[in-house]
Amino acid sequence: MPAPPCSSCHAARAALRRPSSGCALCGPCFCTAFEAEVLHTVLAGRLLPPGAVVAVGASGGKDSTVLAHVLRELTPRLGISLRLVAVDEGIGGYRDAALAAVRRQAARWELPLTIVAYADLFGGWTMDAVARSTAGSGRSRSCCTFCGVLRRRALEEGARLVGATHIVTGHNADDMAETVLMNFLRGDVGRLARGGGLGSPGEGGALPRCRPLQFASQKEVVLYAHFRRLDYFSEECVYAPEAFRPNYSNT
Numbered sequence: 001m002p003a004p005p006c007s008s009c010h011a012a013r014a015a016l017r018r019p020s021s022g023c024a025l026c027g028p029c030f031c032t033a034f035e036a037e038v039l040h041t042v043l044a045g046r047l048l049p050p051g052a053v054v055a056v057g058a059s060g061g062k063d064s065t066v067l068a069h070v071l072r073e074l075t076p077r078l079g080i081s082l083r084l085v086a087v088d089e090g091i092g093g094y095r096d097a098a099l100a101a102v103r104r105q106a107a108r109w110e111l112p113l114t115i116v117a118y119a120d121l122f123g124g125w126t127m128d129a130v131a132r133s134t135a136g137s138g139r140s141r142s143c144c145t146f147c148g149v150l151r152r153r154a155l156e157e158g159a160r161l162v163g164a165t166h167i168v169t170g171h172n173a174d175d176m177a178e179t180v181l182m183n184f185l186r187g188d189v190g191r192l193a194r195g196g197g198l199g200s201p202g203e204g205g206a207l208p209r210c211r212p213l214q215f216a217s218q219k220e221v222v223l224y225a226h227f228r229r230l231d232y233f234s235e236e237c238v239y240a241p242e243a244f245r246p247n248y249s250n251t
């Protein structure tokens, strides 16, 4: 059976049915709708004021790749400027390939890229060194817990280095739902009470952070990357199997 016509342009055949609305759209109309929704998230939430210098946390993965691409498309509408900031955690066999993807993106999109390394920021400690020191120590926390804390700090340092006024990350709606579930299973009432906003306003001198993709499902992020032919790195971190997150999200 042939695909139905696109319900937006009525000219092309639909290439997908949107998981969020059930609407049948062609690739270009889906991408336009996706970008308009991110624009709405940013404008309605007053996340990035005109003139903002925005540091995009660029991991090379699908979410931050899509985020950087969409914000670059929206730059004239928003009146912001973008900087890519990548954190090198020092994870052998993983981060180098991901950073290569970020370098290709920066070159293709002509965006300035700054890479900050844990080793430089944290007295020579890399994530591989942290993992070695926690292995077999009987500590209950996986090295991902440490990495999350260090990465947050490193991204802040990198953003300040490039003169950013705001930080954006590529967390999508699935990530947000996972976080709520994880906090629920841990019984972390404090985080549950705090969570759910569009970002943090920059308390305690920290730069304001936000997640412009937080209403976009992972499926739609992947579809957008597909239709825009974005080049991203899709392997999982070598330490991911130890993390708490995949353990409950696969159950």
Ligand SMILES: Nc1ncnc2c1ncn2[C@@H]1O[C@H](COP(=O)(O)OP(=O)(O)OP(=O)(O)O)[C@@H](O)[C@H]1O
Residues within 6 Å of the ligand: 056, 057, 058, 059, 060, 061, 062, 063, 064, 065, 085, 086, 087, 088, 089, 151, 155, 168, 169, 170, 171, 175
């Ligand atoms: N090494 C890094 N350097 C800069 N920013 C990062 C890095 N790792 C993660 N981030 C930021 O944090 C967000 C969430 O990262 P996380 O690894 O938890 O999720 P993800 O779904 O795998 O994201 P992505 O697909 O962008 O890698 C990313 O989208 C990115 O904006």
